[in-house]
Amino acid sequence: MRRRFAAVLIGLGALVTGCANSVSGTGTIAADASRPAGGASGSAKPSPTPTASGGTGRKALSCSGTTISPSGSPYCFTVPAGFQDVSSSVTVDASIGQEKYRSAVAVSDRDLIIVSVYELKMDTDDIADDTLEAELKTVLAQLAQQGFTFESTNAKKSTTDGARTFSYRASQKSSGLESDVYFLFSGKNELQVNCQWKSKATDIAQGCAAVLKSLQLKSVK
DSSP: OEEEEEEEEEEEOOTTTTOOOOOOEEEEEEEEESSSSSOOOEEEEEEOOTTTSSSOOOOSOOOBEEOOOOTTSEEEEEETOEEEEEEEGGESSSSOOOOEEEEEEEETTTEEEEEEEOOOSOGGGOHHHHHHHHHHHHHHHHHHHEEESSSSSOOEEEEEEEEEEEHHHHEEEEEEEEEEEEEEBBBEEEEEEEEEEESSSHHHHHHHHHHHHHOOEOOOO
């Protein structure tokens, strides 16, 4: 019997400066992809210093260990210990937006981490934090109408590999799933990291931290 993974909150992003808005749908992942996508690379290099406008300035990827980096994509990250790469098995029932790349790693059928990339129409490096957060609040309002609840609509702000990062805690009562969702902005790329759990909150928290720590994102202008 094929084991399947249920995923929600896929396609949360891409509502920025004229881009088509993206609405979450419920997806499934068939766990028949046992080999990590991408290959091991050399030793990791220090992250570039962020530019004054907020971009990383990274021109090349250099993730180490067992990595995931879809061909042609602007990102890579190291597969967390204990997780399985299920990137080739991700499917989404409903999603609106300009998602170009998607990867996923899972520790069980309801506990997984999804990384998605959207190409934006404008360079976000010169867009103010408040403007980006206002766009994201519009997305959260749409998701609230679909049964998602957010701990707060005020984002926690940080940086990931130099990219401005906005994060939220979300839950869906109907499925019993919870997620920590991170939106990263660098140049014309928006990258979303969705860390979802049903019963393995500790494993997902550790895996999510590992993904964010190892994640590298090229800035595309």
